[in-house]
Amino acid sequence: MFEKLLNLEPKRREEIINAALKEFAAKGFDDASTNVIAKEAGISKSLMFHYVNNKKDFFLFLYEYCLEIIKKEYFYLVDLSEKDIFERLRQTYMLKVKVLKKYPWIFDFTKVVVFTDSEAVKNELDERRKNLDEYSLLNFYGDIDISKFRENLDVEKSKQLIYWAIGGYANQILEEMRSDENYKADYEKIGIEFNGYLNELRKSFYK
Amino acid sequence: MFEKLLNLEPKRREEIINAALKEFAAKGFDDASTNVIAKEAGISKSLMFHYVNNKKDFFLFLYEYCLEIIKKEYFYLVDLSEKDIFERLRQTYMLKVKVLKKYPWIFDFTKVVVFTDSEAVKNELDERRKNLDEYSLLNFYGDIDISKFRENLDVEKSKQLIYWAIGGYANQILEEMRSDENYKADYEKIGIEFNGYLNELRKSFYK
């Protein structure tokens, strides 16, 4: 059904997909405009509808497409045998950055999908959402080693604070990536900076 | 110009203002719909236009109105003589929660105003924005006491992490407030929980 879109040369395809993800993520299904998507993708609306037959199917296609990507380039690659919270964070966020470099709106899009209540797509989404459950269940951050935390700390609170703090750093990176059109994601540099922050947290929360 | 709106009984006025703040915050000036605002406020569109003469003036009015509130109920109330970072955070965020209880979208709205590039309101906003500069300059978190931090820490990084972490907690409170229609903001309870998190940070980052 979407072979035409999928057979495009990768760069082109990603431009179109990213334009759609951005618009849908920003405005939700109902308020997103196919005109805006086409313009952002740099093609005519007619050509877009040559690739995607209609708005609703496009939206649903994107959802499945994104789930596949998130699974293959994120979920499946996390090494769950690593029990150190900071190592786990390092791993997951570096993977996340890599995915976001290619698809800057992918996580916002899936978030919008989760919270959408648009009548037009609600039913179709409900069927598809089941697939996600198994993955949200396997919590990335549940099974970690708490033996290294300082003994006077409330570990649950501390973990939460650490996630929030790192989430803040990730958001900053994300904003940089989005504001710079040709942001050259220097993973090594990001990795070093990230390590800097993780080290502060290690010094603070570990004995 | 907006006496009619301002002379309404407070509850009613706030309903209308909050409906508008929510819609403008969510969609920006251009994409926000006056129909949606009226519906969310629970009044007819005609009545709304009886209060506010037009969309643009309403938007600009809201901006000034919000700045006033933020100044009077937030900026001016912060005790800048308190130099302990955690006390300062406690103070500012408790004030923020109080403001957000009354106007749950006020900070999102001002954020949208800052980043809007709508031709329709750009020029008018530019004039008004100057007023804000003086306040953004006086940085709430610049002048704090760093002597109590553990000596092996990079204080700048640590401060940043603390802000991110507390920002995460604040977002959680905010989401609770918004999801619960009749959220009874129990400041005492929030204060206690907040203190819990601040204490973990104190134990971690202070010697």
Next chain:
DNA sequence: ACAAAATTGACCTATTAGGTTAATGAAATT
């Protein structure tokens, strides 16, 4: 030179945009 594929401008109908107007319903004044 020609067939096939890629691409677009012009167009269709339905809906929504911001906003006005005349009429109604309720309160206040005489």
Next chain:
DNA sequence: AATTTCATTAACCTAATAGGTCAATTTTGT
């Protein structure tokens, strides 16, 4: 009780935009 005033709305206006189609053109491969 009659009348003036204020609060409130339904119906309506025009312009723009929505999703989507289609015939025509441009580009590509042979």
